[in-house]
Amino acid sequence: xxxxxxxxxxxxxxxxxxxxxxxxxxxxxxxxxxxxxxxxxxxxxxxxxxxxxxxxxxxxxxxxxxxxxxxxxxxxxxxxxxxxxxxxxxxxxxxxxxxxxxxxxxxxxxxxxxxxxxxxxxxxxxxxxxxxxxxxxxxxxxxxxxxxxxxxxxxxxxxxxxxxxxxxxxxxxxxxxxxxxxxxxxxxxxxxxxxxxxxxxxxxxxxxxxxxxxxxxxxxxxxxxxxxxxxxxxxxxxxxxxxxxxxxxxxxxxxxxxxxxxxxxxxxxxxxxxxxxxxxxxxxxxxxxxxxxxxxxxxxxxxxxxxxxxxxxxxxxxxxxxxxxxxxxxxxxxxxxxxxxxxxxxxxxxxxxxxxxxxxxxxxxxxxxxxxxxxxxxxxxxxxxxxxxxxxx
Numbered sequence: 001x002x003x004x005x006x007x008x009x010x011x012x013x014x015x016x017x018x019x020x021x022x023x024x025x026x027x028x029x030x031x032x033x034x035x036x037x038x039x040x041x042x043x044x045x046x047x048x049x050x051x052x053x054x055x056x057x058x059x060x061x062x063x064x065x066x067x068x069x070x071x072x073x074x075x076x077x078x079x080x081x082x083x084x085x086x087x088x089x090x091x092x093x094x095x096x097x098x099x100x101x102x103x104x105x106x107x108x109x110x111x112x113x114x115x116x117x118x119x120x121x122x123x124x125x126x127x128x129x130x131x132x133x134x135x136x137x138x139x140x141x142x143x144x145x146x147x148x149x150x151x152x153x154x155x156x157x158x159x160x161x162x163x164x165x166x167x168x169x170x171x172x173x174x175x176x177x178x179x180x181x182x183x184x185x186x187x188x189x190x191x192x193x194x195x196x197x198x199x200x201x202x203x204x205x206x207x208x209x210x211x212x213x214x215x216x217x218x219x220x221x222x223x224x225x226x227x228x229x230x231x232x233x234x235x236x237x238x239x240x241x242x243x244x245x246x247x248x249x250x251x252x253x254x255x256x257x258x259x260x261x262x263x264x265x266x267x268x269x270x271x272x273x274x275x276x277x278x279x280x281x282x283x284x285x286x287x288x289x290x291x292x293x294x295x296x297x298x299x300x301x302x303x304x305x306x307x308x309x310x311x312x313x314x315x316x317x318x319x320x321x322x323x324x325x326x327x328x329x330x331x332x333x334x335x336x337x338x339x340x341x342x343x344x345x346x347x348x349x350x351x352x353x354x355x356x357x358x359x360x361x362x363x364x365x366x367x368x369x370x371x372x373x374x375x376x377x378x379x380x381x382x383x384x385x386x387x388x389x390x391x392x393x
Contacts, residue, residue, distance in 0.1 A: 021257060021306035023047070023319050026073035027123035029309045032319065033073040040064055044071045044094055046079050047319065047327055049309075054319070056327035059094040059101045070116045075123025078104075080142050082116050082128065089114045089128075091141045091148060107147030109139055116141075117161040120168035121213070127188075129173070131157045138171065138186065152192025154184070164235065166213045172197055174207045183208040183220075200224040200241055210272075211235065212259040217267035217289070219256040230254055232289055234267045246294040247287065252278035254285065255306065262312035271334060273316055275306045284308075284332065286316065291337025300330035 025032045030050040037043050043060035059079060070082040078093040091106040114130040117138075125143030129136060136158035140149045160174035164185065171186045175194075183198040183206055198206035204224035211218050216235035221228060222243075231243035247254060253276070260271040267289065274285035276296060282305050286295045299305070302322035309317055316332040 022304035023307035024072050024119065025049070025307060025309055025319075026119045027075055027121050030075065031073035031077055032307070033071040033079045034304065035065060035067075035069055035071055036321075037064065042067065042069070044069075044079050044081055046073060046077065046094075046096075048077075049317075049319075049329065054327050054329045057096050059096070061094075061101055061103065072116050072119050072126055074119075074126065074142065080116070080126045082114075082141070084114075087112055093142065106142055109141070109148050111137075114139070117171070118163065121163050121166045122168040125168055127151075127171070129158060129161055131159070136173070136175075138188065138192065151188055152186050154186055154192060154194055160207060160209075162208050162211045164211055164213060172208045172211065181205040181207060198222070198241075210256045210259060212261060212263075212267070212270060214261055215259075215263045215265065215267040215270050217259055217263075217270045217272075219259070219272065230256075242289075244287075244289075244292060246292060247274075249276065249278070249294075252276050257306050258308050258310055258316070260310040260312070260314055271310060271314055271316070273308055273310065277305075284316075284318065286332075286334035288337050293337060295335050297332065297334070300328075302328075303330075
């Protein structure tokens with residue numbers, strides 16, 4: 001994916017860091033976890049989401065958790081806890097045990113900087129990212145045979161973290177090298193082999209925010225236009241990355257957090273949920289590539305902002321917690337979008353075939369004009385063998 005197109009020019013929009021979700025939803029949507037409590041009395045809490053009604057189970061220990069403790073659910077209902085103590089990172093699994101909480105220590109990692117990656121799609125493993133001097137380590141911190149294990153070392157400083165498949169093998173990271181950030185793919189089953197994913201322009205910063213393995217829809221943030229924009233593309237496609245004008249809100253930060261599953265080979269029909277943070281408060285956005293319109297909706301009271309999941313039928317479920325309802329899921333039926341024109345009626349003349357699309361760069365002009373070589377396009381991930389195209393640094 002090497003080209004991009006903008007639907008309209010826009011003023012400068014500064015890059016804003018993505019806000020952290022208040023609740024981490026696990027693989028399959030059966031469990032979720034968060035750090036909660038009052039004041040300094042913090043503890044892990046597990047939510048069960050796949051029953052008739054959601055319910056929460058508190059997992060307190062003998063001493064409260066620190067505010068920077070991270071939690072993530074596994075598919076079997078246990079909750080992974082990542083704690084930082086004097087530069088050493090410890091990992092444990094918490095689970096209900098009668099009236100109390102059981103804890104299974106997993107081991108420690110010495111790292112000045114480390115954070116959990118989003119839950120692995122297989123639901124049985126958990127990974128963490130540890131940027132270091134000149135390289136970044138990927139650690140398997142839960143699901144291994146002998147405690148935390150370093151499974152990959154990626155040259156450069158990496159951030160982000162998006163899973164591209166349903167097995168937990170292909171991990172996309174945003175790698176910074178020589179002052180430029182590009183999304184790359186790390187194959188965790190081939191010793192951490194690295195392949196390029198986004199190369200919109202040579203010197204643009206191209207980050208991957210979200211992906212859906214079934215449809216291939218990618219949500220991207222890039223400054224290829226000369227300023228930071230939110231866009232979309234399709235994994236393995238030669239069509240240009242597009243930056244819809246409706247996703248640009250100059251006075252708000254827009255962050256995608258969930259893509260509708262089950263739309264196999266139909267990425268343009270996938271609904272995307274977005275968190276919209278503005279001076280007036282936080283709202284929920286719903287957008288589809290084919291709809292070309294951003295719907296802004298009020299969230300439920302007590303929404304755990306940045307968290308939620310889609311059903312395959314297209315309903316958005318948003319977790320919330322209030323004084324009256326400690327654990328709730330609000331269903332949101334987003335407005336529909338106009339469907340594209342259908343086939344011509346019987347007996348009418350067929351519509352003329354559209355001209356072949358040409359990849360465009362950020363200014364709207366096609367790549368590969370006379371006298372200029374085309375920009376190199378990364379090999380589609382699902383179609384080409386991994387050997388022979390590995391970037392080792």
